[in-house]
Amino acid sequence: MEVAGQIRSGGHLREIDGVRGAAVLMVVLLHAMFGIMTSDFSIPAAQPILSAFFGGAGVDLFFVLSGFLIGGILIDHKRASNYFKIFWIRRATRILPVYLLLMATYLVAKNVGQASDAAWFHAFLMQDPLPIWTYLTFTQNYFMAAADSGSARWIGITWSLAVEEQFYLVFPFVVYFLRTRTVLIIAATCIAGAPALRSYLWANYGFYTGYFPTPARADGLMFGVIAAYAIRSQFLAFIGKNRIYFDIAASVGAYVLIWKTAAIGLSASFSLRSAIFCYLIIRIFITDGLFRAFLRTQFMVYMGTISYSFYMYHQAINGLFHGWALNQVPKIENWAGVGVGVAVLLTAAVLAMISTEFYEKPIRNFGRRFKYAISEDDHRSGADLQDGIKVTA
Numbered sequence: 001m002e003v004a005g006q007i008r009s010g011g012h013l014r015e016i017d018g019v020r021g022a023a024v025l026m027v028v029l030l031h032a033m034f035g036i037m038t039s040d041f042s043i044p045a046a047q048p049i050l051s052a053f054f055g056g057a058g059v060d061l062f063f064v065l066s067g068f069l070i071g072g073i074l075i076d077h078k079r080a081s082n083y084f085k086i087f088w089i090r091r092a093t094r095i096l097p098v099y100l101l102l103m104a105t106y107l108v109a110k111n112v113g114q115a116s117d118a119a120w121f122h123a124f125l126m127q128d129p130l131p132i133w134t135y136l137t138f139t140q141n142y143f144m145a146a147a148d149s150g151s152a153r154w155i156g157i158t159w160s161l162a163v164e165e166q167f168y169l170v171f172p173f174v175v176y177f178l179r180t181r182t183v184l185i186i187a188a189t190c191i192a193g194a195p196a197l198r199s200y201l202w203a204n205y206g207f208y209t210g211y212f213p214t215p216a217r218a219d220g221l222m223f224g225v226i227a228a229y230a231i232r233s234q235f236l237a238f239i240g241k242n243r244i245y246f247d248i249a250a251s252v253g254a255y256v257l258i259w260k261t262a263a264i265g266l267s268a269s270f271s272l273r274s275a276i277f278c279y280l281i282i283r284i285f286i287t288d289g290l291f292r293a294f295l296r297t298q299f300m301v302y303m304g305t306i307s308y309s310f311y312m313y314h315q316a317i318n319g320l321f322h323g324w325a326l327n328q329v330p331k332i333e334n335w336a337g338v339g340v341g342v343a344v345l346l347t348a349a350v351l352a353m354i355s356t357e358f359y360e361k362p363i364r365n366f367g368r369r370f371k372y373a374i375s376e377d378d379h380r381s382g383a384d385l386q387d388g389i390k391v392t393a
Helices: 002-006 014-032 044-053 057-077 083-113 119-125 132-136 140-147 159-177 180-204 207-211 214-230 235-241 243-259 266-284 290-295 298-305 307-326 335-368 376-381
Strands: none
Touching: 014 057, 014 266, 014 290, 014 298, 014 307, 014 335, 044 243, 044 266, 057 083, 057 159, 057 214, 057 266, 083 119, 083 132, 083 159, 083 307, 083 335, 119 307, 132 140, 140 159, 140 207, 159 180, 159 214, 180 207, 180 214, 180 266, 207 214, 214 235, 214 266, 235 243, 235 266, 243 266, 266 290, 290 298, 298 307, 307 335
16 A cells, blocks of 8 residues: 555656556567567467467556556546546547558558569558548547558558547546546446457457457456545555465466466456456556566566557567568568567667657657636645545557
């Protein structure tokens, strides 16, 4: 509980940046390294662990973290007279600059590359392109699901942004107009319904059809929302007193994910992974130790700082580097492929560092100039910052 006291003054939690860092590393290492190794070059003994915590786990963690952070922001400021306006202005200044830059580079590459006869370019970076308006309206995830395709990999990564943008559009109304109990019932319903929907879509259609739609991924977001409510309630003290039991349950869950996924099914494993991530985020607010120490290391915090642009840029660089260097789509079948993978990671990280510092931060700081309007009564009652907990998104 000590960390809750630490941030009652409105301080920034470095551990949350560390969680972001963990999420982005899971994604980029999957796409640029572990997830593209051929069977004769991979490490069989490591596959269960890699599948459990790199096979899409980074996106799950991003969803849980988004639900936690955005849920918290909405809970803390629902009494603000400019609640909707400020929330959406700040989200726009956070999300749109990098998103629109990636769209622009895609359009340039698509037009320049039309005359290219490089098979790798069309088979990966421009594979199954969607109309640009689907990306500009943040509806591409549904069109990708309908086509059962990952779309053009240059911008296919943005499907998860579409899920989050739809969450940003709808959930402010849920928090603002409904009681806490009703919001939690909705969250629990989504957590129960999402794996059932995934299972149905996978059984009757295709993998991407069940992977991309927002309702099929709502469990991760809602686990984050539950975590946001938990740290602002007496339930946090209950978890703290029974931490050992929750730790054991999380450990058993991790064991199931690594070794017994077949026993619960793939869809349920997504929900279990999100539940574990939910608890790990809550655990930051319970006790200190090696877990929090790792998350607040300089490396993890910095990875979290550049995580958004690192996530958005890495697949385009991945496709280009493998194509230019090895004349193929991203694939690691020898040490030359490993070298290209390392070059992809380093280049994407450097570009993300430059983007974060000189492009994103000035726009984000402009967005932060817009403040939530809290009444004096709310300031005195503390209703604007329930328990004073503030974690920046």
